[in-house]
Amino acid sequence: MVFILKAAFSCFTLSSDDSSKVADCDDHITSSSSSCCVKTFSWDEIKKGSNNFSKVIGSGGFSTVYLARLGALTAVKIQSSCTDRLARIHDQELQILLTLKHHPNIVNFVGHSSSCDDQDQRALLFEYASNGTLHDKLHMLSWKQRTMIAFQLATALEYIHSLHIIHGDIKASNILLDQQFNCKLCDFGSAKLGFTSMVLPPSSTKMNRMIMGSQGYIDPHYLKTGLVSKKNDIYSYGVILLELITGREAFSMERGEKLTQIIGKVRIEDMVDPRLMKYDVFDIEEVRAMVGVAGKCIGGSPAARPSATEIVTSMREIFTHLL
Numbered sequence: 001m002v003f004i005l006k007a008a009f010s011c012f013t014l015s016s017d018d019s020s021k022v023a024d025c026d027d028h029i030t031s032s033s034s035s036c037c038v039k040t041f042s043w044d045e046i047k048k049g050s051n052n053f054s055k056v057i058g059s060g061g062f063s064t065v066y067l068a069r070l071g072a073l074t075a076v077k078i079q080s081s082c083t084d085r086l087a088r089i090h091d092q093e094l095q096i097l098l099t100l101k102h103h104p105n106i107v108n109f110v111g112h113s114s115s116c117d118d119q120d121q122r123a124l125l126f127e128y129a130s131n132g133t134l135h136d137k138l139h140m141l142s143w144k145q146r147t148m149i150a151f152q153l154a155t156a157l158e159y160i161h162s163l164h165i166i167h168g169d170i171k172a173s174n175i176l177l178d179q180q181f182n183c184k185l186c187d188f189g190s191a192k193l194g195f196t197s198m199v200l201p202p203s204s205t206k207m208n209r210m211i212m213g214s215q216g217y218i219d220p221h222y223l224k225t226g227l228v229s230k231k232n233d234i235y236s237y238g239v240i241l242l243e244l245i246t247g248r249e250a251f252s253m254e255r256g257e258k259l260t261q262i263i264g265k266v267r268i269e270d271m272v273d274p275r276l277m278k279y280d281v282f283d284i285e286e287v288r289a290m291v292g293v294a295g296k297c298i299g300g301s302p303a304a305r306p307s308a309t310e311i312v313t314s315m316r317e318i319f320t321h322l323l
Contacts, residue, residue, distance in 0.1 A: 038098060039111040041070065046113055046123055050076055062086055073128040074110060078121055089189060090122050096165060096191045097124070105156040107176055107186040129176035129184050134240075137177055139247055139275055143282035144321060145181050146244040150290065151315040151322050152183035157237060158308035160185075161230045166192040168212045168228070170236035171250065172243055192228050216250025216258050221302050231302035237311070238297025241290055247273030260298050263291070289318040 047053065050068035057075065058065035066076045079090050097109040108127035131137055134149065141149070153175060160167060168190030176184035190212045212228065213219070219235035222228065239250050242259050250259050262271065268288050276282055293314055296306050306314070316322050 038109060041111045041113045041123070041125065043113055043123075045070065046076055046125075049074070053078075068125075070111070070125065075126045075128060077124045077126065079123075087122075090124075093189045093191065094124065096188045096193060099163060099165065099193070100160070100188075103156060103159050105152040105183045105185060106159070107184040126186065127184075129186075130179045131177035131181055133173045134175040134177060134183075134243075135172035135249075137181070138172065138243065139273070141181065141244075143276055143280050143286075147286065147290070147315075147319045148322070149175070149177075149181070149183045150241055150244055151312070151319065153185060153237065153240060154308055154311045154315055156183065156185040157233055158312050160191075161233070161308050164194055166194075166228055166230055167233050168192060169214060169217075170233050170240065171214045171217045172240060175240070214250075216260075219302070221300070229302060230307070231305045234297050234305045234308065234311075235302075237308075238294040238305075241294035241297065242271075245273065245287060245290055245294070246271050247275060263295055263298070286318060289314075293318075 046068060049070040050066045053066045055067040056064060057067045058077075063077050063079050066078065068074045068076045079086060094112060097112075100106060100109065102108060107129065109124070110127060111125040113123040113125075138146075153170075157167070157170075165188075167185070167188065169187060170185075174185065174187045176186050178184055213222070213232070213236070217236040217239050219232040221235075222232050239259060242248075242263070243250060246259065246262070248259055248262075251257070252259075268291055269284065271291065272282070272284075272287055293306070293311060296304070297311070299305055
């Protein structure tokens with residue numbers, strides 16, 4: 001199980017039992033863009049649409065996620081407590097979500113509610129994704145599907161980075177998969193808006209800090225300096241590439257080992273997920289090229305890491321089916 005360092009809830013998933021076909025959006029929810037169609041829902045609407053919050057589909061940190069039907073199947077993420085700090089986190093995430101336009105590889109934000117009448121709770125509403133997360137479904141994916149997800153995630157990063165948004169918590173459990181197993185990046189609870197910023201590094205003696213990211217995915221340069229930049233996301237993206245290649249988790253609790261530690265220690269042929277070796281057809285040269293991209297992404301110097309745009313270009317050159 002991935003160890004989560006941040007306090008805010010990471011991401012929601014829906015079980016296959018809830019995977020009935022999504023209805024067309026009503027006046028509340030459309031898919032042409034995120035910010036232009038976001039609605040502020042009343043608490044009564046959310047309560048009715050969720051059947052009085054009867055179906056819990058996820059939980060973690062300080063949030064619970066419920067299934068609702070508000071014109072379409074919808075995931076309702078509710079912040080269950082409201083300290084000043086959590087209110088700031090919610091408001092920051094809402095600001096980021098309202099900045100985003102519709103992107104095919106970013107989960108669609110459809111609405112929010114600031115509070116209910118008798119409790120200080122806040123809700124964010126998102127589109128339905130029927131195939132759970134990359135973390136849950138990785139082992140059933142073909143090589144072609146894995147390379148497509150790698151490419152789609154790169155395009156999502158290219159888009160948010162063009163808006164000077166730093167996601168801050170790129171990991172397999174924050175990548176939702178739709179019915180066709182397309183990537184849907186989610187969870188902007190750790191996101192930052194701006195070019196670079198300095199936050200309190202983990203070595204700080206102040207106890208009210210919040211570490212951004214999850215174990216195995218966190219940029220060591222960020223841990224050392226507290227400097228938040230787009231290259232933190234690029235580092236985490238490199239870890240995702242290694243997961244797609246190897247089928248291993250970013251951090252092994254059993255071995256106390258980071259996945260990034262295997263680069264340079266094992267042959268490329270020995271890195272490939274055994275399930276792919278047994279059941280799928282793949283090109284070892286494509287694997288080799290993807291390992292090369294991952295190596296550049298997790299390099300020690302952030303300045304030497306490629307941009308998301310450069311990664312997109314590399315992916316197009318490596319994988320002909322992406323053209």
